[in-house]
Amino acid sequence: MEVKTLFDKIWDNHVVHQIENGPNVLYIDKHFIHEVTSPQAFAGLKERGIGVYRPEQTVATADHNVPTQDQHLPIKDALSRHQVDTLIKNCDEFGVELYGLGHPYQGIVHVIGPELGITQPGMTIVCGDSHTSTHGAFGNIAFGIGTSEVEQVLATQCVLQRKPKTMKIQIDGVLNKGVVSKDIILYVISKLSTSGGTGYFIEFCGSAIEGLSMEARMTICNMSIEMGARGGLIAPDDTTFNYIKDREFAPKGELWERKLAYWKTLKSDKGASFDKEIHFKAEDIEPMITYGTNPGMGIGVSETIPAVNGQSDVTLKKALEYMDLTGGSQLLGKKVDYVFIGSCTNSRIEDLRMVADLVKGKKKAEHVNAMIIPGSKQVEKQAVTEGIDKVLAEAGFELRQPGCSACLGMNEDKVPKGKYCVSTSNRNFEGRQGPGARTMLASPLTAAASAITGHVTDVREMLN
Template sequence: MGKTLVEKIWDAHVVKRAEGFPDILYIDTHLIHEVTSPQAFDGLRKRGLPVFRPNQTVATADHNVPTLDQHLPIKEELSRYQVDMLSKNTKEFGIELYGLGHQYQGIVHVIGPELGITLPGKTMVCGDSHTSTHGAFGAIAFGIGTSQVEQVFAAQCILQSKPKMMKIEVNGELQKGVGAKDIILYVISKITAAGGTGYFVEFAGSAIRSLSMEGRMTVCNMSIEMGARGGLIAPDETTFEYIKGREFAPKGDKWDEALAYWKTLYSDDDAEFDAVLTYDAADIQPMITYGTNPGMGIGVSQTIPATADQPESEKPSYQKALDYMGFADGESILNKPVDYVFIGSCTNSRIEDLREVAAFVAGKQKAEGVEVWIVPGSKQVEAQAIKEGIDKIFETAGFQLREPGCSACLGMNEDKIPAGKYCVSTSNRNFEGRQGPNARTMLVSPLTAAAAAITGKVVDVREFI
C-alpha cells in the first residue's frame, strides 16, 4: 500500500517508535519568538542544559512589537520586557536573532518562507498555532506549547503521536474576486471550527494547484482554524520556482540533490486517507465571518443562518456570538458600516497581498471615518512595497502603511481595535476580544478588505471588478 505525503515525511523523521507510546520525532527547524520562549529558556537554565542545535533554531520578534516608530523604545512594559528577554536569551544560548531593526525581522511565518528556511520535506515547529503556514511547501509544520519548546531546545526532538490524515480537494475555477482566503473560509464554514480535529490535512485539487505559493500559505495557515493539527500541500514546480535563489535555500549541487528528493514528496495513488472531502471552486464566493469563530462564515451575498437551525447543544453559544457581534438571525451583512480595516497578519501580509490591495485602491480614497492599517509581514515585504511605490498608493488613498509585526491580529501589542467597533480584517481569528477587549472582527480576503476601506461598508467586491 502506498503512503500519504504526511506518512512519507513523518516516517523519515521518526527517531524511535514503540507500541503504545508517542513517536520521538526529529525536528529540522525550530522557529521561536518572544512570547512562548522565555519559560523554555528558563527551564534550560534550571537544568543546566544548552540549546542542543542552535543553528537549527530561528528567532525573531513579532507578536509584541509596535508597528510605528520601531526605532524607539517599546512603550508597553510587558511587550518591552519580552522583546528584551528574547535578545538576552538568544545571545546567551547562541541563537541568531532577527530582532527589531534587522533586515530579516518580521512575522515568524512570513520570514521562514521568504528566506528559504522553509523547505519541502522538513519537520518544523514553533510555539505558535499558525506554524501550519509552512505546510504550503510540503512540510510537516505545527504549533507546540512552551514545555515542548523546551523539549526541542534540549533534544531537537519532540514526543508526538502520529495524526490521522484527511484530504480536502477543491477543484474547478474560482470566480473573479475570489482568492485563497475565500477558499479556506469556505471550507471551514462547511467543516466547522472543529471538523479537522485530530487530523493533518492535505489540500489538493486543481483550484489549490492554481494558487501561488503565497495563496497556498494562506490556506495552510488557517488549517488550524478547523481544528486540524496542521495542513500541507504537495510541492510542485510552483514551489520549486518560489524557493530557488532565496537566501538560505540550497545552492549548486545541493539544490539538484534537494530537488530530486522534493519531487518524491506526494501522496501515492493508492495511499489511504482517514477522510476525504471534495468541494467545487465555482460554489465559492467572497467570504465573510459573522460570529466569533472562523467557522461562522458565509458568502458575502448570503444571510446569517438562524439560531433555530443550529444543533440544540450549540444554540446558546451561537446566540451569544451573534449578541457579541450585534447581528441577528437572517440578517445580511452587505452594506454594514465598518470602523477599521486591518490588512496584515501571518495570513495575509505578504507582498502579493499588498500588491492586490494597491491595484484595487489606486486612484481611490478611503471612506471618511474608516481607519485603515496596512501592516507588512516583514522588513523585506516593507522594502519591496516601497521599491514598487505601493507605499505612495496607500498614502494617497489615506491608508497607513506601518512597520512589520503581528499588529492588530491579536490584542497583545499597541494596535488594538476599540471596544464595540467593527473591524474588517484579513487575519485568521475572530474570537471575542481577539483584536482588543469587546472589538468586533469580520474575517475577509485582502480584496474584500480593500473594498470595505474604500466604501466604508461591507460590499461584494465582484461588483467592483
C-alpha cells in the same frame, strides 16, 4: 512497495523512536521561536544547566509584541519591552540566530521562514505558535507546539508527538472573479466547522489548489488549524521550487540539484489511503466574510446571517449578541469602523499588491481607520520599491512597520470596544483584537473594498 500519503512519507522519515503504546519521538529539522512562548523554555534549560542541542537549527524573531510605529525607539509597553529584551538576552546566551527589531530579516515568524528560503519541502518544522501550519504550503510537516515542547526541542531537537490521522481535502475547478485563497479556506471551515479537522493532518489538493501561488497556498495552510486540524500541507511542485530558488538560505549549486531530486518525490502515492476524504467545487465559492466569534461562522458575502433556531443554538445566540447582529439579515452594507490588512495569514507582498491594485485612484471612506501591516522588513522594502506605499497613502491607508499588529491584542494596535473591523487575520474570537472588538474575517480584496465604501462590500461589484 508500500503506498503512502505525503504526510506518512515525511513523518515516518523523522521518527527517531516509537514509544510502545505512546507517542513518537519525532526529529525536528527547523525550530522557529519568538518572544512570547520561548522565555519559560529557556528558563527551563537554565534550571537544568543544559544548552540548546542544535542552535544552528533554531531561528528567532520578534513579532507578537512589537509596535508597528517608531520601531527605532524603545518599546513603550513595559511587558512587551521585557519580553523582547528577554528574547535578545536568551538568544545571545544560547547562541541562537535572532532577527530582532531593526534587522533587515525581522518580521512575522511564518512570513520570514518562507521568504528567506529557510522553509523547504520534506522538513519537520515547529514553533511555539499555532499558525506554524503556514509552512506546510511547501510540502512539509509544520505544526504549533506548547512552551514545554519548545523546551523539549531546544534541549534535544526532538519532540514527543502522537501521529495524527490523515484527511484529504480536494478542491477542483476554476475560482470565480474576486475569490482568492482566503475565501477558499473560510468557505471550507464554514462547511466543516472549527472542529471538523480535529485529530487530522490535512493534505489540500485538486486543480484549484495547484493553480494557486505559494503565497496563496500559505494562507490556506495557515488557517487549517482553525478547523481543529493539527496542520495542513500541499505537495510541492514547480511553483514551490521556483519560489524557493535563489532565496537567501535556499540550497545552491550541486546541493540544490540533489534537494530538488528528493523534493520531486514528495507527493502522495497513487492509491494512497486517507482516513477521510472531502471534495469541494471551486465554482461554489464566493467572497466570504464571518459574522460570528469563530472562523467557522462564515457566509458568502451575498448570503444572510443564520437565524437562531430555538434554545439549543446557544453558541450562535451568544455570538450574534456579542457582534450585535441579527440572524436572517445581511452583512452587506454594514458600517465598518476599522480595516486591518496584515497578520501571518495575509501580509505578504502579493496581498499588498492585490490591495494596491484595487484601491489605486480611490479614497477610503473618511470614518474608516485602515491599517496595513507588512509581514516583514523585506515585504515593507519591496512595497516601497514598487511604489505600493505611495498608492496606499494616496488612498488614505496607513502602511506601518512589520509585526503581528492588530491580529491579536498583544501590542498597541487594538480595535476599540464595540467597533467593527474587517480583518484579514485568522481569528475572530471575542476580544481577540482588543476587549469588546467586533471582528469580521475576510480576504484582502473584501477588506480593501470595505475600506473604500465604508461598509461591508461585495468586491465583485468593484471589479466589474
